[in-house]
Amino acid sequence: MAGHTVGAGTNPLEGAALGMSLLESFAKSGAALTIATTHHGELKTLKYSNEVFENACMEFDEVNLKPTYKILWGIPGRSNAINIAERLGLPSSVVDDARELYGAGSAQIDEVITDMECIKKKYGDLLQEAQNNLTESKNLYEKLLLARRNIIEHGRRQRLRKVQEVANAATTARSNLHQKGRELRASTIEYTSPSAIDRMQRAGINSNNRTTAGKKDLMALRRQISSTSDISQPQSEEPLFPTVGDTVYVSSFGKKATVLGVEPSKDEVIVRVGSIKLKLKFTDIMR
The missing domain is CATH 3.40.50.300 (P-loop containing nucleotide triphosphate hydrolases)
Structure with missing residues (x-):
């Protein structure tokens, strides 16, 4: 109205x-x-x-x-x-x-x-x-929230990147260490075997510049190697890798374990510690 x-x-x-x-x-x-x-x-x-x-x-x-x-x-x-x-x-x-x-x-x-x-x-x-x-x-509050989320996400990515870098470095170092170990074991077998001594002797015989002192040294080295039980009886030398049923010592647990399986190509061994079944590197066990 x-x-x-x-x-x-x-x-x-x-x-x-x-x-x-x-x-x-x-x-x-x-x-x-x-x-x-x-x-x-x-x-x-x-x-x-x-x-x-x-x-x-x-x-x-x-x-x-x-x-x-x-x-x-x-x-x-x-x-x-x-x-x-x-x-x-x-x-x-x-x-x-x-x-x-x-x-x-x-x-x-x-x-x-x-x-x-x-x-x-x-x-x-x-x-x-x-x-x-x-x-x-x-508006300012929304911007602050967004900045806070960005800072948290950036920190998380940085931590993940650092962890990944450390993990990659550790993997590379472990791989290099295992490779050096394999090379060392291979070189030890090669230079201490009787066949290597025979090759050295044949090379000395076929050489036109051999000397009497060299022959004596070679024969002395062969007698020294042959006198050891490891060379004279190669069937009794300790195997390079553990075998199934062996008892080994796991240093990380401080306990003995039984070998269940061996994978030489991967330098890995499967063991049982008590009721726990583990897959470890050869470097993690002692015989």
Whole structure:
């Protein structure tokens, strides 16, 4: 429901009283939303005696003398007739007399309304600034979360890379160590076998530059090797690799173990320590 200039066209006091009574009757009857426009100042006080009422006004630009078409909720409107008349060039004496006739009380009310408008505007500006700051804070918070996740992920990747580098280095070192061990065992077998001595002897016999001292040294070396049980009885020498059923010592456990299987090509042996079955490198066991 809309009412335009409630209580107009009659004595202002009577019109104001009639308008207030009419609006209060609407409120008591539970009427739908009612919008009433008026210049009666008394109607503006209904808000302070009954909470179902609310004041509002249209903002007016006094500098440019035109409305801004913005609704200001909670602020009662005020008349700008005297100010507009002054801006339009009405003689100052007439304007001053009008202000005097209008009364100091009404002027004070207008000042209060003006102050309320200023406070309302400042509040709106502060509210907008607070909303902007809140939005900026949310954006900054999201950026900080993203930066934190990136730092954590970067640290995780760096740790994984370091672990992989150490693992690769350990694998390479272990492989080199095993290769050196195989080469050492192979060279030991080659240079201590009787066939190697025979080859050395034949090479000495076929040489045109052999000497008696060289022959004596060669024969002495052969007698020395032949005198040992390992060379004279090759069938009894200790095998290079453990065999199934052998008992070995696992240094990492500090216990003895039984050999279940041997894989010479991989330098690996399968053992049982108690009830545990393990696959170990030859370097991890002792016979």
